[in-house]
Amino acid sequence: MTSLSDLPIRDDLRGRTPYGAPQKAVPVALNVNENTHPIPEDVAADIVARVAAAVTGVNRYPDREFTALREAFAGYLGHGLTAEQIWAANGSNEVLQHILQAFGGPGRSLLGFAPTYSMYPLLAAGTGTEYIAGARDDDFELSPETAASEIARSDPDLVILCAPNNPTGTPLSLETIEAAYDASRGIVIVDEAYAEFMPEDQPSALTLLEGRPRLLISRTMSKAFAFAGARVGYLAADPAVVDALRLVRLPYHLSALTQAAALGALAHADEMLAMVGEIRTQRDRLVSELARLGYRPHRSGSNFVLFGGVDDPHAVFEALLERGILIRDVGIPNHLRVTAGTEAETTAFLEALAALGRPAEAASLPPVNSRS
CATH class of the missing domain: 3.40.640.10 (Type I PLP-dependent aspartate aminotransferase-like (Major domain))
Structure with missing residues (x-):
């Protein structure tokens, strides 16, 4: 069977991987910053x-x-x-x-x-x-x-x-x-x-x-x-x-x-955007609750929250996935990202994360410096 490397693809594209985020059928999908509220x-x-x-x-x-x-x-x-x-x-x-x-x-x-x-x-x-x-x-x-x-x-x-x-x-x-x-x-x-x-x-x-x-x-x-x-x-x-x-x-x-x-x-822009306030509320809730759980959420003006203080991001990601909750490992060391969903979805994520226990190293991590 022919592989990609066998084709006369452009040299500058060799070794690259396409964009992709995990697509899995789970009860709570909070990984790609979608608006999880349905259209009225x-x-x-x-x-x-x-x-x-x-x-x-x-x-x-x-x-x-x-x-x-x-x-x-x-x-x-x-x-x-x-x-x-x-x-x-x-x-x-x-x-x-x-x-x-x-x-x-x-x-x-x-x-x-x-x-x-x-x-x-x-x-x-x-x-x-x-x-x-x-x-x-x-x-x-x-x-x-x-x-x-x-x-x-x-x-x-x-x-x-x-x-x-x-x-x-x-x-x-x-x-x-x-x-x-x-x-x-x-x-x-x-x-x-x-x-x-x-x-x-x-x-x-x-x-x-x-x-x-x-x-x-x-x-x-x-x-x-x-x-x-x-x-x-x-x-x-x-x-x-x-x-x-x-x-x-x-x-x-x-x-x-x-x-x-x-x-x-x-x-119907006004009606379509009526859910934005609720999403902001859940985002702010994520920030406060993640901090209470011992993580280090970063300030956010979007519909998601990046949080640090994660000792083993892959292990936390997989443990949440086993509980039917999909978030995102974006490749930043000791960090994960979660979308602000509905109130029920946000609650499900926070309860599942809390059940995993407090992060082992959250309190001792130095301030994040993205230049490193």
Whole structure:
């Protein structure tokens, strides 16, 4: 049987592994930062009706410019945005891929700040873009000074900032984004996949768009909108950036069914986002309860919590899995990550973790320094 190594695959892809998180049928799945709350029944019914109507016309290609959807996204985001400043694709990963296809490529580089979203290096590799892992400050924070110095050191063509950061949950200040933009000569991407979970008084990077044509803000419907299975991501940027992304997208890349479903969800944005407050409550509960159990949760502006003080992450992961609870080992020593689920799911996780006993080394571990 032919193996991957037998094929004439690109040299820069040899030895790489694809993105993947464990997919297991368990009672409590809290491993991939999904919104575990179901879509309200009345919203689901409207979405189904819209998709059913779209099916009657699938003998024709969809609107290539997804005009109505771009208008709806502009209305949802506010900040004076227009449809000409909006782009969308099949998940925010495809949005990021379009950006790298247009502005990255062989001979160009992308700077991220490790640890961060594991897809960034994979998207860079897929487009022949060099990926550079910049450093963070203690406790996974990223200050304006550190961001600017890392950009000056590596002089990248693109910079990507995850705000809040995945997998650490760390919020990112507007001052850091401004410093990164001012220090960079190229494209600066702010990945706001978890923006709706930030504190209500924390402004989005959307407030910085005006007058910054190299600044791109990526969003997704997968998290707060509970729309992970629909695969819809979008972006706000200068209209010239949108024109650049048109050059690399596949023809009719957003199906008529995808457009119809997304329009249905956006039409009920208030109802769809009503669950965000409950998720924030469970996230904050995780932070306080994990600390009470002797672990070291990091501050989070997302719908998940990274916690340290785990003596043997693999053993804890497996012990929880045996109890029907799936969380995530993200490869950070002595850390695990858990998504904030429903109240019942969060309770099940906390009770199972407590049953395993207090962490042996939590009290004696030194402060986390992500530079090491």
